[in-house]
Amino acid sequence: MIHGENLIINPVKRTVVLKDKPVKLTRKEFDLLYLMASHPGQVFTREQLYCQIWNTDYPVSVDDSVKTHIKTLRKKLSDIDCIQNVWGV
Numbered sequence: 001m002i003h004g005e006n007l008i009i010n011p012v013k014r015t016v017v018l019k020d021k022p023v024k025l026t027r028k029e030f031d032l033l034y035l036m037a038s039h040p041g042q043v044f045t046r047e048q049l050y051c052q053i054w055n056t057d058y059p060v061s062v063d064d065s066v067k068t069h070i071k072t073l074r075k076k077l078s079d080i081d082c083i084q085n086v087w088g089v
Helices: 027-038 046-054 062-076
Strands: 007-010 015-018 021-023
Touching: 007 027, 027 046, 027 062, 046 062
Parallel strands: none
Antiparallel strands: 007 015, 015 021
């Protein structure tokens, strides 16, 4: 389990709780959140995220897939600022 101040991620049950309320995530959204939360402070490129979550070499359209899932995650977790961009990486 990963515990934050207002966020709990349970990888066994594949559940996320934000401020004592469950958050419904798709499989890929959960996988992205869990990967990033498991490596706090680490910067991932879109290509790295795609390769890790989709288990394949990245295709040309990797930007759209990863950006869309991250955008949706940010909306669902809008009460906290847990995903940050690092420009130039």
